[in-house]
Amino acid sequence: MKLHRILAIALRHLYLYKRSLSRLMEIFYWPLLDLLVWGFITIYLEQFRGTLPNFVAFFLGALILWDILYRSQQGISVSFLEEVWSRNLLNLFVSPLRPGEFLIATMLISVFKLLSAALVTVVLAWLMYSFNIFLIGVALIPFVLNLILMGWAIGIVTTTLILRYGQKAEILAWGLAFLFQPVSAVFYPVSVLPIFLQKIAWFIPATHVFEGMRSVIRKQGLPIEHLVWAFGLNTVYLLAAVLLFYHIFTIVRQKGLLLRVGE
């Protein structure tokens, strides 16, 4: 064992953090998110002191629906990363393929991925915990649709940032969606959040889906207002994400960054 060799390897990794904001973020990002989510869950449980009705339905339903959003986002950004990793991006963009066609293809892949993942989680939740997500009823369809749309918007933004900043932005493909998790009130109602976060929460489509889900489980009827808000916000965000993608794609073509995306 030689200390200088151990330190050389440690130094090699420390050099990375000197210039990489995303790697620095990673050190603090996940612990902070965990702290926020679990902290708010604890406050929520504390309020009910163990008498929370439909406890399993609230948590498992939220978990399955959150995974739909996450898979939807991953379907887009990881499909793009696959092309970066295999140094195939230039082959694609010197073909007649339009950037919009590429995006639509990744959206299709995201639907395939999330349906596959949802099938497994839904069946397992039923077998292991006797939880039937279909108890949510017809509202499940607009809920899932809205989570897919929000996942697409985040996926397109992530892809755009990777396109612009290269592999140093790669970490966003795994982390950006989770930034919305504490504020989307996935596992607890919006009322648990501090007032300033509540104001932000209502501008996130997923918040309306999860609030709506809790309302259905509590048998308070179909949350039309939440669904309208979710669809409205998603339309705006998806449109903004697509416009941002096209804008950045033009900048990338002006700066010659397409060749360097994989670096």
Add this chain to the structure above:
Amino acid sequence: MRSKGVTMADIVVEVKELTKRYDKLIAVDRVSFEIYQGEILGLLGPNGAGKTTMIQMLLGLLIPTTGEIKILGMDLARHREAILSQVNFSSAYVAMPYSLTVIENLTVFARLYGIKEPKIKIETLLRTFEMETMRTTLTGTLSSGQVTRLCLAKALLNDPKILFLDEPTVSLDPDMADKTRSLLKGLRSRTGLTILYTSHNMREMEEMCDRILFLNKGHLIAAGTPQELLKQFGKENLEEVFLKIAREKEAS
């Protein structure tokens, strides 16, 4: 050297006053040239001369600061899709998805280019590049020479009218490199394929190219047949011409 009877109608690539500027750096400075149908045009120059920038602009990957590119009579800025469906590209520095098999990769690109009978086309190309036994081999397990052959096969899927080749033989063994050069020359004679070729192998450039453009610091400093360039610089071979230009660059 161009074949006799070439007219303006034979011009397939027309570049006028092309400039690419990144802030203070001028990567390509007011370069103009034409490529004629069936011609193999070489692009030569030391590192940083502007070759990659030029190829990227010709492929629509990079937007020029000023200037005009016409390919097959169409303005690249306005008819990118129509042009790209009739050209193709292969580079030693670009790979293919390594977790797909050879046949899967070629099938994906055949679909991207809208090839009518993809199976027949793919089989023909696999035979041409001696890859029939590698149909179901994962691309990630191929040698670098085999990946280059796969990329060349991909580049010929759509029967391109113009082929942009960036150091196509750099990772091939001498036998396969020679076969590839013969194949490209054969294709050119049979189909009138036009090729823009870059390589740092000067003997290859002399053997392959009808004309050569010499770029240095973004400027077009010489153009002509290999023989004309040797005469112009008073050298015995292209390697000496290259060294003279590269060292003048270092000295300045």
